[in-house]
Amino acid sequence: MPAPLSSTKLLKLPIHKLRQGMFIEQFEDGNSKLNITNSGQIRHSSMLEKLKKHKIKYAWVNVERSAPDCGLHPTQDDTDSKLEIKPNEPQFKQRNAKQRQLLRAQQQTETKTLLSEAKGLVRKVLSETFEGKAIELTEFENMADKMIRSALTDIDAFKCVAALRTKDAYLLEHSINVAFLLVTFGNYMKLPAETIKEMAVGGLLHDIGKIHVDDTILNKPGKLSPEEYDIIKQHQFHAIDIVENIPNFSQISKDVCLMHHEKLDGKGYPKGLCGDQLPQHGRMSCIVDIYDALTATRCYKEAMSPASAFKILLSLTPFHLDKDLVYEFIRCIGVYPTGSLVELSDGRVGIVWDSLDRDVLHPVVKCFYSAKLNRYVEIEYVDLLEQDTLNIERGVSPRSLNVDPNPFY
Numbered sequence: 001m002p003a004p005l006s007s008t009k010l011l012k013l014p015i016h017k018l019r020q021g022m023f024i025e026q027f028e029d030g031n032s033k034l035n036i037t038n039s040g041q042i043r044h045s046s047m048l049e050k051l052k053k054h055k056i057k058y059a060w061v062n063v064e065r066s067a068p069d070c071g072l073h074p075t076q077d078d079t080d081s082k083l084e085i086k087p088n089e090p091q092f093k094q095r096n097a098k099q100r101q102l103l104r105a106q107q108q109t110e111t112k113t114l115l116s117e118a119k120g121l122v123r124k125v126l127s128e129t130f131e132g133k134a135i136e137l138t139e140f141e142n143m144a145d146k147m148i149r150s151a152l153t154d155i156d157a158f159k160c161v162a163a164l165r166t167k168d169a170y171l172l173e174h175s176i177n178v179a180f181l182l183v184t185f186g187n188y189m190k191l192p193a194e195t196i197k198e199m200a201v202g203g204l205l206h207d208i209g210k211i212h213v214d215d216t217i218l219n220k221p222g223k224l225s226p227e228e229y230d231i232i233k234q235h236q237f238h239a240i241d242i243v244e245n246i247p248n249f250s251q252i253s254k255d256v257c258l259m260h261h262e263k264l265d266g267k268g269y270p271k272g273l274c275g276d277q278l279p280q281h282g283r284m285s286c287i288v289d290i291y292d293a294l295t296a297t298r299c300y301k302e303a304m305s306p307a308s309a310f311k312i313l314l315s316l317t318p319f320h321l322d323k324d325l326v327y328e329f330i331r332c333i334g335v336y337p338t339g340s341l342v343e344l345s346d347g348r349v350g351i352v353w354d355s356l357d358r359d360v361l362h363p364v365v366k367c368f369y370s371a372k373l374n375r376y377v378e379i380e381y382v383d384l385l386e387q388d389t390l391n392i393e394r395g396v397s398p399r400s401l402n403v404d405p406n407p408f409y
């Protein structure tokens with residue numbers, strides 16, 4: 001049976017190692033990958049026989065979606081044997097790295113659960129506010145607390161999940177991402193926990209005014225006419241009314257909601273505030289809001305790489321954005337942020353996985369694809385600190401890959 005893998009989600013297995021209960025995503029005949037229209041679980045042994053007859057050599061198995069008893073999940077024995085390792089044993093370093101991967105996988109799963117919980121919460125509040133119901137703040141405060149705890153437990157897992165792009169409605173995804181980014185940025189700036197919490201609450205609700213803007217304009221592919229742009233701007237005037245009616249809404253949360261389109265030169269909206277009228281958290285919300293919009297994939301544009309987005313942020317200083325804070329934000333996110341895709345000098349592509357206590361050019365990269373071969377490769381965690389000949393060649397946008405990187409997060 002294959003070795004239990006706890007931190008990888010897709011596993012390439014030769015056909016003779018497939019078992020009932022495994023969930024197949026894709027087949028390979030040895031040269032190229034073959035897409036299957038109906039991915040699914042192996043329910044009968046007759047299916048295995050059929051695959052052999054069709055000369056299929058390998059299958060990509062989704063570990064998480066496979067049955068618990070198919071041999072891919074760690075057993076109690078595996079866990080027990082890991083606990084017996086002593087620091088002076090020769091395999092300690094290797095096993096220790098595996099344990100780190102296991103812990104990371106657990107944290108990643110927990111953060112993803114948090115992400116979907118946050119989406120449920122924002123989805124609910126968007127529809128309830130549209131129906132005229134009052135916003136209940138406690139749920140958002142609890143969510144912000146959980147986000148901060150998650151960021152403090154494992155910032156790499158937090159950043160990685162925040163970088164994961166799904167196909168949810170843009171407004172929903174953008175609201176969550178802005179909150180995640182404000183927690184990351186606030187944490188980096190060493191702001192008080194209470195301030196970060198209030199910023200996160202503000203982030204989750206920052207575009208609440210858009211519920212009163214026509215969807216066809218909000219999601220219009222292509223350039224907006226001046227009239228349409230004026231209609232979009234109205235979301236911030238709607239927001240003024242909405243946030244005034246949220247009981248116990250803190251000033252900081254309110255500022256995040258109402259200041260993220262203001263500009264330092266006073267030419268922003270809704271109030272045209274300028275200079276000192278914009279506090280630090282308000283200025284941070286402007287940066288985060290633009291960065292997330294630039295790095296998001298929309299129906300009419302590709303996601304921009306973090307490096308390209310940083311250039312645009314800098315071009316908006318000092319008249320629109322605070323220059324010092326933009327530099328802090330760039331340092332906080334990094335040129336190759338955790339969760340972003342990079343291509344290594346050997347052509348392998350992977351997710352920047354682990355950057356804690358490392359310089360920006362030497363993270364651990366979770367490789368899963370080859371740009372040279374145009375196909376998935378064995379998943380490998382490449383530690384660039386331990387590689388003399390390998391380095392990051394460039395950042396890669398998800399769309400340029402032709403495959404979906406999401407299962408590897």
Ligand SMILES: [Fe+2]
Nearest residue numbers: 206207260261
């Ligand atoms: Fe907005």
